[in-house]
Amino acid sequence: MNILSSWSGNQSRHISSLLKVWIPRIIQNVEIWHSEEDIPKGKLWFETLRKQLEQVDYGIICLTKENLDSKWIYFEAGALQKKLDESAIFTLLYDLKPTDIEYPLAGFQHTILNDKRDFRRLIDSINNIEEINIDTSTLDYTYNRVWDEFSKEFSSIPTIKKDESKTVKRNDRELLEELLNTVRNLDRSNSDKLSVSNILSTQDGLSxxxxxxxxxxxxxxxxxxxxxxxxxxxxxxxxxxxxxxxxxxxxxxxxxxxxxxxxxxxxxxxx
Structure with a gap:
C-alpha cells in the first residue's frame, strides 16, 4: 500500500521524513512516498509526481504554521483530491489546532501529530484497508512499542525562524514556475492525466x-x-x-x- 506524504518548508519536510521511517514500523506493508528522497536526481519531478499519484492509496498532508499559505501544499492537496476520496486524505497538524485550518484543507480529516490517541486513529484508518487489516491486539502491541521511540523524534523537528515564512513563499513560486514550464513540455493529449487547471480548480473540498x-x-x-x-x-x-x-x-x-x-x-x- 502506497501513501504520499506532502510537505512544504523545513518543519514539514522533517515530519514527512519521520513518517517515512516510522509508519512502516507500525504497519509493515505500507510504503511512504516522500519526494525529497524518492525522486532520483535528474528525473523530471512533475512527471514522477504524476506517476506516483496514479499509484497512491492514501495521502498525508503535513501542515505547520510555516506552510499554511504554501501554494505547493494546495497544489499537492488538489492533486490528491483528484485521485482519492476525501476520506483517504489526512492533514497532519504540528503546533496547530483544527480551527487554524481554512478551506479547502479544512475539509480533510485532521490528525494531531503529537497526540498518541489521535495519531492512533490515523493508523487505524490506514489499517482498516482490506489488504492490510492487522488484528487489534497485534496493532496495539506494535503501536505502543513504536510510539515511545517515535515521539522522542519530535524534539528534532526544527523551530521556525522569523524570516522563514518569506523563504517558503519564494520557494513555492519557483516550484510553480517550474511546474508550469514542465506542463507546457509534457504531452497532455490524454484528458485523464493531471493538469494544472484541473488540479487548482478544485476549491469546494469535494471530489x-x-x-x-x-x-x-x-x-x-x-x-x-x-x-x-x-x-x-x-x-x-x-x-x-x-x-x-x-x-x-x-x-x-x-x-x-x-x-x-x-x-x-x-x-x-x-x-
Whole structure:
C-alpha cells in the first residue's frame, strides 16, 4: 500500500521524513512516498509526481504554521483530491489546532501529530484497508512499542525562524514556475492525466465521485445499493460497496447528507 506524504518548508519536510521511517514500523506493508528522497536526481519531478499519484492509496498532508499559505501544499492537496476520496486524505497538524485550518484543507480529516490517541486513529484508518487489516491486539502491541521511540523524534523537528515564512513563499513560486514550464513540455493529449487547471480548480473540498453522489441524492432518499445502481447507469462506473460506503460516511460526517429510515431501510438524503 502506497501513501504520499506532502510537505512544504523545513518543519514539514522533517515530519514527512519521520513518517517515512516510522509508519512502516507500525504497519509493515505500507510504503511512504516522500519526494525529497524518492525522486532520483535528474528525473523530471512533475512527471514522477504524476506517476506516483496514479499509484497512491492514501495521502498525508503535513501542515505547520510555516506552510499554511504554501501554494505547493494546495497544489499537492488538489492533486490528491483528484485521485482519492476525501476520506483517504489526512492533514497532519504540528503546533496547530483544527480551527487554524481554512478551506479547502479544512475539509480533510485532521490528525494531531503529537497526540498518541489521535495519531492512533490515523493508523487505524490506514489499517482498516482490506489488504492490510492487522488484528487489534497485534496493532496495539506494535503501536505502543513504536510510539515511545517515535515521539522522542519530535524534539528534532526544527523551530521556525522569523524570516522563514518569506523563504517558503519564494520557494513555492519557483516550484510553480517550474511546474508550469514542465506542463507546457509534457504531452497532455490524454484528458485523464493531471493538469494544472484541473488540479487548482478544485476549491469546494469535494471530489468528483462525491459530487456525483450528491447529485444522485438530490432527487430522493436512496439506499446504498440504489446509489450504486444509479452511478453505474448514469456514469458507467461500478463502485465497490466498501468504497461507496467510505464516501457516504465522509459526506455524512461533513454534513452534506443525512441518514433517514424509510420503509424499514436506511437511506441517505442530500441536505
Amino acid at each position: 468528483k465521485p462525491s459530487r456525483r453522489i450528491l447529485r444522485i441524492l438530490d432527487d430522493a432518499p436512496k439506499t446504498t445499493e440504489e446509489i450504486r445502481h444509479e452511478i453505474k447507469e448514469k456514469y458507467n462506473e461500478d463502485y465497490p460497496v466498501v468504497l461507496l460506503h467510505t464516501r457516504l460516511m465522509s459526506l455524512l460526517k461533513r454534513g452534506f447528507i443525512k441518514e433517514i429510515f424509510q420503509d424499514g431501510q436506511k437511506k441517505y438524503l442530500s441536505l
